Amino acid sequence: MTTQTIIGTAQEVRQQIRSNKWRGVTSGVAPGYVQANLAILPKDLAFDFLLFCQRNPKPCPILEVIEPGNIEPILTAPGADIRTDASGYRVYENGQLTAEVDTIEEYWRDDLVSFLLGCSFSFETAMVEAGIPLRHQELGNNVGMFITNIQTTPAGVFSGPMVVSMRPVKREQVVRAVQVTSRFPATHGAPVHIGSPEDIGIKDISQPDFGDPVEIKDDEEPVFWACGVTPQAVALNCKPPLMITHTPGRMFITDGKDADYAVL
Amino acid sequence: MTTQTIIGTAQEVRQQIRSNKWRGVTSGVAPGYVQANLAILPKDLAFDFLLFCQRNPKPCPILEVIEPGNIEPILTAPGADIRTDASGYRVYENGQLTAEVDTIEEYWRDDLVSFLLGCSFSFETAMVEAGIPLRHQELGNNVGMFITNIQTTPAGVFSGPMVVSMRPVKREQVVRAVQVTSRFPATHGAPVHIGSPEDIGIKDISQPDFGDPVEIKDDEEPVFWACGVTPQAVALNCKPPLMITHTPGRMFITDGKDADYAVL
Numbered sequence: 001m002t003t004q005t006i007i008g009t010a011q012e013v014r015q016q017i018r019s020n021k022w023r024g025v026t027s028g029v030a031p032g033y034v035q036a037n038l039a040i041l042p043k044d045l046a047f048d049f050l051l052f053c054q055r056n057p058k059p060c061p062i063l064e065v066i067e068p069g070n071i072e073p074i075l076t077a078p079g080a081d082i083r084t085d086a087s088g089y090r091v092y093e094n095g096q097l098t099a100e101v102d103t104i105e106e107y108w109r110d111d112l113v114s115f116l117l118g119c120s121f122s123f124e125t126a127m128v129e130a131g132i133p134l135r136h137q138e139l140g141n142n143v144g145m146f147i148t149n150i151q152t153t154p155a156g157v158f159s160g161p162m163v164v165s166m167r168p169v170k171r172e173q174v175v176r177a178v179q180v181t182s183r184f185p186a187t188h189g190a191p192v193h194i195g196s197p198e199d200i201g202i203k204d205i206s207q208p209d210f211g212d213p214v215e216i217k218d219d220e221e222p223v224f225w226a227c228g229v230t231p232q233a234v235a236l237n238c239k240p241p242l243m244i245t246h247t248p249g250r251m252f253i254t255d256g257k258d259a260d261y262a263v264l
Numbered sequence: 265m266t267t268q269t270i271i272g273t274a275q276e277v278r279q280q281i282r283s284n285k286w287r288g289v290t291s292g293v294a295p296g297y298v299q300a301n302l303a304i305l306p307k308d309l310a311f312d313f314l315l316f317c318q319r320n321p322k323p324c325p326i327l328e329v330i331e332p333g334n335i336e337p338i339l340t341a342p343g344a345d346i347r348t349d350a351s352g353y354r355v356y357e358n359g360q361l362t363a364e365v366d367t368i369e370e371y372w373r374d375d376l377v378s379f380l381l382g383c384s385f386s387f388e389t390a391m392v393e394a395g396i397p398l399r400h401q402e403l404g405n406n407v408g409m410f411i412t413n414i415q416t417t418p419a420g421v422f423s424g425p426m427v428v429s430m431r432p433v434k435r436e437q438v439v440r441a442v443q444v445t446s447r448f449p450a451t452h453g454a455p456v457h458i459g460s461p462e463d464i465g466i467k468d469i470s471q472p473d474f475g476d477p478v479e480i481k482d483d484e485e486p487v488f489w490a491c492g493v494t495p496q497a498v499a500l501n502c503k504p505p506l507m508i509t510h511t512p513g514r515m516f517i518t519d520g521k522d523a524d525y526a527v528l
Contacts, residue, residue, distance in 0.1 A: 043311070046311055047307070047310055047311040047314065050311065050314050050315060050318065051314060051329055051331070054314065054318065054326055054329065055339070062318055065315055065318065067315070067419070067420055075319070075417065153339065155331070156331055263527070
């Protein structure tokens with residue numbers, strides 16, 4: 001098995017992953033295909049979690065929900081197996097990380113419901129194509145993520161603050177950044193905040209809660225987008241007996257194309 | 265109680281309804297406020313129905329889902345009571361209409377989940393404001409609705425064909441009609457089909473399955489939108505032990521303003 005970046009269609013990459021020939025960070029892999037955050041929960045929590053996602057579409061944009069016990073994402077990746085085709089998995093029991101594994105067949109149960117949620121890779125591609133550079137990408141770093149004082153809309157047992165990602169944008173490009181990302185509501189969409197980090201409860205912009213710090217230059221504004229870490233954080237808050245996610249950065253790659261999810 | 269049309273804010277109209285001072289067809293009532301289709305189902309069907317709506321956002325645009333047993337639409341109409349504040353209710357048992365009532369307090373149960381779904385009144389207002397006349401409205405008729413051969417995406421126990429509404433639009437205004445309604449995804453959004461009724465399985469455009477026939481003139485195209493009758497029809501298909509809906513045309517009026525639900 002190699003961890004070098006590979007290029008191919010979504011189907012080809014998933015086949016490489018399933019056959020254990022490749023497994024790694026999926027940024028830049030299968031370019032143009034929509035990648036998904038994964039959250040797998042027992043059915044007795046599934047209605048509340050689906051409702052939470054429905055009420056909080058910016059941090060939790062639903063690409064697909066697979067019915068209890070089913071393993072095939074029939075809408076976004078027909079033929080795939082949700083237990084083997086993500087690049088890496090994390091298993092949480094009672095809110096604690098208990099395993100990091102290549103496949104989750106041994107954890108599978110008939111009552112598990114799989115949620116595929118949009119990831120920011122799609123709108124980042126659109127920003128770069130629009131000539132808006134992404135500093136964290138250029139430096140080969142992870143984006144900086146922050147816990148805010150913006151409360152999500154609770155649903156059933158799920159509630160908690162929104163996590164955002166921050167990207168510095170030149171003042172003259174801020175309007176364009178709003179326009180470009182607004183076209184991708186299925187992958188977090190328009191920013192939730194522009195400027196003053198303090199306004200959304202971020203005390204020190206140089207100290208992200210997750211990911212890497214990113215410098216903000218004098219001619220730039222910090223621009224904040226709702227982040228896919230939110231649903232995971234919120235779900236783990238209530239310590240479900242079992243929850244399975246992808247390993248950060250190692251997403252499930254769907255057959256959907258970025259362009260198919262763009263509005264207007 | 266009078267059935268004359270009344271004008272007021274959403275709150276004022278709901279108060280009139282709750283106190284039994286007014287009850288009638290809500291078209292044109294509380295102008296500018298978003299009106300909702302109502303579907304109330306037992307919790308054991310709620311996950312499947314929520315997933316069905318999520319997979320079929322055009323016929324089933326979710327405005328709010330109220331958690332099991334709760335009666336207050338805290339997001340779209342805080343202070344309201346879903347059991348008394350719609351203008352009329354229908355009770356279905358095992359798929360059969362068994363009662364048409366003013367309030368549903370006597371049917372209420374702790375396991376009932378209430379779905380508020382967008383209704384076409386919002387985008388019709390936008391069309392009229394954009395100078396696109398609506399023949400059925402001018403004639404004081406109901407819109408014509410048709411069962412199509414467009415299959416919805418099934419979810420759990422729910423599946424069935426999409427029901428559409430048809431409005432004739434002058435050829436020179438068809439583009440504008442697409443643009444204007446695209447701004448309201450929360451209330452059915454863009455058309456699902458333009459032109460040839462046969463293409464979507466409609467054999468006789470002069471014989472709607474629901475509502476009233478509407479003439480199509482030589483300089484007009486029939487334009488079809490996904491219709492809020494779809495989720496009701498699909499839900500009743502599987503004969504749930506109990507399902508409560510609003511009476512057609514007598515909607516639940518939310519505090520949301522049309523403009524708040526517009527995109528771009």
